[in-house]
Amino acid sequence: MPIYEAIYRNEENEELVLINTFESHPEFEVARNNLFCVFENCPAKLEYVPKGKRKEHFKTWPKHNHIQDCLDYFEREKVAQGNKNSATATMALTDKHISNILNEIKRKRKQKENEGQLHQGNKKTKKKRTNVDTSLPATSNININPTTGPDAVLQEGExxxxxxxxxxxxxxxxxxxxxxxxxxxxxxxxxxxxxxxxxxxxxxxxxxxxxxxxxxxxxxxxxxxxxxxxxxxxxxxxxxxxxxxxxxxxxxxxxxxxxxxxxxxxxxxxxxxxxxxxxxxxxx
Structure with missing residues (x-):
């Protein structure tokens, strides 16, 4: 479950940061590596996830756990590491694919202009949660990286x-x-x-x-x-x-x-x- 607030902690003080204003924080580059859970006495470290297919949010740092009383507590489910020992290939993106990306950027920018950057707060209820713990041995796979350059091994969909x-x-x-x-x-x-x-x-x-x-x-x-x-x-x-x-x-x-x-x-x-x-x- 995404998290929308965190504690930025440095040597001198602590500061509550909210997801909808975090990128404009004057110490953003330092702060993004020093984020912690807001629940009292919970030591879990958090990381910032920028906007992609989902809205920007904070999530729990790998192998850092929340205390059981914390609203963001979850149990980790062990699965195989999917990317280690995998081959890597590059795939050329089609012009249609790139056009769709640029059109989506336009749509979201217009949406921000029309609606403002209002963030809907979430009401949390404590429940049992699981998350992935990639500690088991990896399986062989192919990791595909998109490219617009001349060195693509694959064409899109190939x-x-x-x-x-x-x-x-x-x-x-x-x-x-x-x-x-x-x-x-x-x-x-x-x-x-x-x-x-x-x-x-x-x-x-x-x-x-x-x-x-x-x-x-x-x-x-x-x-x-x-x-x-x-x-x-x-x-x-x-x-x-x-x-x-x-x-x-x-x-x-x-x-x-x-x-x-x-x-x-x-x-x-x-x-x-x-x-x-x-x-x-x-x-x-």
């Missing part, structure tokens, strides 16, 4: 495997653990665009953190021949306007200059103000 999910990130949550994987990005606005002979770089921000979005050789090889001109038009608009345009994408997370950034591989894999770039330019 071999009877389902399309793997793409983890959602915003600039607050994007971190070193994402490097080398495909992620979706939301909650960013375009601050600046740089164009040179070899690549285009979008500098995006959420007001607190910044990130570079790279468009390089593979992108232009797989895009319409006029797409660079469209990017130049967008740069001119950004340079002359005081408006902040929303940016969302699906791409590979890379490390450049000791920082975490993203690489876009195809022209259909990003949106400006929730629109495909040619459509966005046409509507201005």
């Amino acid at each position: 071999g009877g495997y389902k399309a793997p999910p793409v983890r959602r990130r915003n600039l607050t949550l994007l971190n070193n653990d994402d490097i080398g994987f495909t992620r979706s990005l939301e909650d960013a606005t375009i601050e600046q665009i740089e164009i040179d002979d070899e690549r285009v770089v979008f500098k995006v921000s959420n007001g607190q953190r910044h990130c570079n979005i790279y468009f390089e050789e593979f992108f232009f090889t797989n895009s319409p021949v006029n797409f660079l001109e469209l990017l130049k038009q967008l740069k001119e608009i950004v340079d002359k306007s005081n408006l902040k345009f929303y940016f969302s994408c699906v791409g590979e997370v890379v490390k450049r200059d000791d920082s975490v950034h993203m690489l876009i591989n195809r022209n259909t894999h990003f949106r400006v103000d929730d629109q495909y770039l040619p459509v966005f330019l046409h509507t201005l």
